[in-house]
Amino acid sequence: MAKNILAFGPNGSGKGTQGAIVKEKYGIDHIESGAIFREHIKGGTELGMKAKEFIDKGDLVPDEITIPMVLETLGKSKEKGWLLDGFPRSKAQAEALDKSLTEAGMNLDYVIEIVLDRGIAAERIMGRRLCANDNNHPNHIAFDAIKPVEKDGKLVCRVCGGELSVRADDQDTDAINKRHDIYYDTDTGTMAAVNYFKNAGGAKVISVDGSLGIKEVTEAIMKELA
Ligand SMILES: [Zn+2]
Structure with a gap:
């Protein structure tokens, strides 16, 4: 049913x-x-x-x-x-x-x-990060499994090393x-x-x-x- x-x-x-x-x-x-x-x-x-x-x-x-x-x-x-x-x-x-x-x-x-x-x-809303190279590269600062990585003192995409940004709405x-x-x-x-x-x-x-x-x-x- x-x-x-x-x-x-x-x-x-x-x-x-x-x-x-x-x-x-x-x-x-x-x-x-x-x-x-x-x-x-x-x-x-x-x-x-x-x-x-x-x-x-x-x-x-x-x-x-x-x-x-x-x-x-x-x-x-x-x-x-x-x-x-x-x-x-x-x-x-x-x-x-x-x-x-x-x-x-x-x-x-x-x-x-x-x-x-x-x-x-x-925190979950604000922690989302967008990869400049690919929308399908999930990055989130509050989730260990998809945490961005640090490169030259900056957080970058954990998949491709691309630049990260935030959505204005999320902040x-x-x-x-x-x-x-x-x-x-x-x-x-x-x-x-x-x-x-x-x-x-x-x-x-x-x-x-x-x-x-x-x-x-x-x-x-x-x-x-x-
Ligand atoms: Zn990426």
């Missing part, structure tokens, strides 16, 4: 990478919340037009618009199953989504939570903090949403230690998935 899964983890936890692996395992659709907005706005749907009004003003799209939009997109993957990434972000959204899923006849099978200390998550501490403030909020934010599912029963909640390597995190998740 098709599986329906929610994926949680702070920015920098490798949630996207793990989500892609889980998607492969079940052959389900990997649905990212940003893509839902883009799809509805591009398609000119009624909900999309309403959402755009808020986005154009720089305001948050209210849940009354977001939830039906998410449900409509998930409904298209009803037969195949889905992994939803980046939604819900708050406790209120979690409650509303849970209720709406039941009404729409969709079961939530798993909730995957990648647990990672906030400081480490920020924007204000933007990182803003996202993490929402994620780590256990009263009303995303961690409160995770706790809601832990208490609600129903879906099996899988919490894994995100401080491990990518392979170890995958193994820990796979062990819990049927």
